[in-house]
Amino acid sequence: MxxxxxxxxxxxxxxYCFGCSKTNPLGLHLSFQMEDGExxxxxxxxxEHQGWPGFMHGGLVATMLDEAMGWVxxxxxxxxxxxxINIRYRDPVPLFRPVTVVGMIEKNRGRWVTVxxxxxxAEGAVLSEADAIFMRVSGERQLELEEIYRDMTLEDVAQxx
Numbered sequence: 001m002x003x004x005x006x007x008x009x010x011x012x013x014x015x016y017c018f019g020c021s022k023t024n025p026l027g028l029h030l031s032f033q034m035e036d037g038e039x040x041x042x043x044x045x046x047x048e049h050q051g052w053p054g055f056m057h058g059g060l061v062a063t064m065l066d067e068a069m070g071w072v073x074x075x076x077x078x079x080x081x082x083x084x085i086n087i088r089y090r091d092p093v094p095l096f097r098p099v100t101v102v103g104m105i106e107k108n109r110g111r112w113v114t115v116x117x118x119x120x121x122a123e124g125a126v127l128s129e130a131d132a133i134f135m136r137v138s139g140e141r142q143l144e145l146e147e148i149y150r151d152m153t154l155e156d157v158a159q160x161x
Contacts, residue, residue, distance in 0.1 A: 019067035068103030080134035
């Protein structure tokens, strides 16, 4: 486990992820479900997520996209981290209106995994999308992740984080 000296005890927890942890009071609290090989999480941006007036901050939209791609790799038993990400913002994400972030695997080859994610409006319009190359982790890091997430479903991980 990686933790900086002097950090408060709770911030050194293994499940303090800004995107998905329930214990991080400042986080997005995304809760992913698996459906047809993809992962999905519902989210409604609030005032604290604002960038331009009335819209979600683009950096937080990027966080949602990256989180969905990380979750879809993990849900397929692939232990990987973001190597390169490309984001396209098609329309601003409005505050106080529900959206869904969806992640899917496009190619799984060797050390590299190509993934994709979209933020969709309640009506199904793609507001933002990303594609990324995730690189598999190995050695001690892979063992640590496997230990943390072993025998856990997506719902279990979301409840424990």
